[in-house]
Amino acid sequence: MKHRYSAAALARHALTGKPWPRAWRAATPKPDYDVVIIGGGGHGLATAYYLAANHGIKRVAVLERAYIGSGNVGRNTTIVRSNYMMPGNTEFFEHSMKLWEGLSHELNFNVMLSQRGQVVLAHGPSQFDVLARRGNIMRLNGIDAELLERDEVKALLPYLDYSAESRFPIFGGLLQRRAGTARHDAVAWGYARAADDHGVDIIENCEVIGFERNQDRITGVRTTRGAIGAGRTLISVAGHTSQVAAMAGLRLPVESHLLQAFVTEAIKPLVDHVISFGAELFYLSQSDKGGLVFGGHIDGFNTYTQRGQFHKVQNVAECAVAVMPSISRLRLLRHWAGIQDMTPDGSPFMGRTPLANLWLNGGWCYQGFKATPAAGWCMAHTVAHGEEHPLVRHLSLDRFKSGNGHDEHAHGNWTYKQ
Amino acid sequence: MLIIPCPHCGARDYTEFRYGGDASRPRPAHGTGSMDEWHDYVFVFDNPKGMHREYWQHVQGCRQWLVVERNTATNELSSARLAREATRP
Numbered sequence: 001m002k003h004r005y006s007a008a009a010l011a012r013h014a015l016t017g018k019p020w021p022r023a024w025r026a027a028t029p030k031p032d033y034d035v036v037i038i039g040g041g042g043h044g045l046a047t048a049y050y051l052a053a054n055h056g057i058k059r060v061a062v063l064e065r066a067y068i069g070s071g072n073v074g075r076n077t078t079i080v081r082s083n084y085m086m087p088g089n090t091e092f093f094e095h096s097m098k099l100w101e102g103l104s105h106e107l108n109f110n111v112m113l114s115q116r117g118q119v120v121l122a123h124g125p126s127q128f129d130v131l132a133r134r135g136n137i138m139r140l141n142g143i144d145a146e147l148l149e150r151d152e153v154k155a156l157l158p159y160l161d162y163s164a165e166s167r168f169p170i171f172g173g174l175l176q177r178r179a180g181t182a183r184h185d186a187v188a189w190g191y192a193r194a195a196d197d198h199g200v201d202i203i204e205n206c207e208v209i210g211f212e213r214n215q216d217r218i219t220g221v222r223t224t225r226g227a228i229g230a231g232r233t234l235i236s237v238a239g240h241t242s243q244v245a246a247m248a249g250l251r252l253p254v255e256s257h258l259l260q261a262f263v264t265e266a267i268k269p270l271v272d273h274v275i276s277f278g279a280e281l282f283y284l285s286q287s288d289k290g291g292l293v294f295g296g297h298i299d300g301f302n303t304y305t306q307r308g309q310f311h312k313v314q315n316v317a318e319c320a321v322a323v324m325p326s327i328s329r330l331r332l333l334r335h336w337a338g339i340q341d342m343t344p345d346g347s348p349f350m351g352r353t354p355l356a357n358l359w360l361n362g363g364w365c366y367q368g369f370k371a372t373p374a375a376g377w378c379m380a381h382t383v384a385h386g387e388e389h390p391l392v393r394h395l396s397l398d399r400f401k402s403g404n405g406h407d408e409h410a411h412g413n414w415t416y417k418q
Numbered sequence: 419m420l421i422i423p424c425p426h427c428g429a430r431d432y433t434e435f436r437y438g439g440d441a442s443r444p445r446p447a448h449g450t451g452s453m454d455e456w457h458d459y460v461f462v463f464d465n466p467k468g469m470h471r472e473y474w475q476h477v478q479g480c481r482q483w484l485v486v487e488r489n490t491a492t493n494e495l496s497s498a499r500l501a502r503e504a505t506r507p
Contacts (some may be wrong), residue, residue: 242465253461256490301420301437303490304467310419311433345459400461401453 032229046376063366266290438473
């Protein structure tokens with residue numbers, strides 16, 4: 001790496017006042033590339049990095065409509081974990097967790113992975129049994145999981161509501177100590193910088209407006225900065241996956257929904273874990289700046305507005321106070337929404353499309369951020385070999401035709417569940 | 419807050435309604451259609467960024483099913499009619 005970040009470099013720059021070089025070049029598009037990746041989010045940048053670093057494919061362009069970090073990679077609640085129990089998910093997310101654990105060293109960029117542990121709460125014996133089953137499956141797959149009785153949860157998280165009046169009494173929990181949070185912007189910047197160092201062109205402010213095709217073969221893309229030829233093209237956009245695919249004449253099992261996230265005013269360090277409520281889809285953690293970060297459910301109808309409905313603000317606040325009444329007087333500083341691809345079974349699509357040389361990584365529902373390293377790693381393998389990596393074979397675009405939906409939560413079609 | 423003008427009850431918050439999804443595609447009649455047609459009907463979405471014809475049921479009001487036209491890019495509603503009176507596009 002040309003300009004390695006290190007303690008020595010930090011001291012040198014501090015003493016000399018020399019400005020830091022750009023983290024990645026402002027590349028201009030070349031006429032053609034071996035691989036063109038549409039979407040400069042975490043997944044697209046990670047795919048570009050692993051294509052270059054693991055597979056030696058360096059003539060790669062990442063096309064981003066706006067700027068790096070402007071999409072969902074900068075809009076999530078930064079949680080990483082691997083406590084999944086369906087075959088396929090368990091191995092995939094553990095692979096991602098292992099990549100997270102080495103990521104700062106691999107990228108020479110501090111992604112601020114904080115393995116503070118995540119506790120999923122159970123509010124009754126049946127829910128506790130389900131968590132025990134999940135924990136057992138994780139342990140059989142070599143993933144750390146600890147089942148906690150009520151007293152153990154209380155020792156670990158003393159600030160939750162254990163009173164007799166509690167609306168949702170805490171019965172127990174499942175702890176994954178290796179889970180935690182990572183700095184979301186740093187993930188995008190780190191992958192962008194490391195990919196650029198391998199010769200990948202990161203082209204910002206470059207929107208794809210169409211595909212070049214030769215019958216059923218995609219040969220390149222048309223962009224606001226001209227036509228670009230591509231040996232292989234990967235759609236990796238999130239939120240607008242349907243719109244990009246429609247330019248190639250494809251209709252997908254994807255609908256775009258809003259997911260909101262929230263930050264309160266900063267308080268002194270209090271919550272040193274990630275906590276998932278068991279009575280609703282709600283989770284909270286504390287950022288390094290001190291604000292509590294909340295996440296909840298999707299708004300419940302398809303929209304691209306990136307502006308959430310107040311109803312969900314209320315719902316999330318109710319959950320927060322139900323589990324942790326002591327924060328009832330904290331003020332919410334801000335909330336925002338990301339457009340996410342929702343799929344009929346809650347699982348993403350990774351792999352081939354009906355068109356030759358066009359590949360798809362999308363439909364990530366709630367799971368995109370924690371999956372970033374493994375999604376990039378597997379997608380790079382898939383595009384490089386022209387064959388889906390075994391870790392993602394169950395995520396094919398046509399899985400519903402053969403009755404092979406992959407539904408971790410057994411919710412069926414999540415989009416109209418609310 | 420998204421406000422839906424119910425023909426029976428007037429303008430109400432969307433939280434009084436249950437969302438029912440795309441209203442533009444007819445369901446294949448029972449006993450007809452190939453597996454591909456049913457797959458597309460159940461699992462595939464047009465997911466437009468723009469005008470969307472969709473079902474909402476006023477579960478906390480008159481309990482009628484409505485067909486609403488909404489711009490998914492702005493959430494502006496252009497019409498709301500009773501589903502049984504709404505004609506297919």
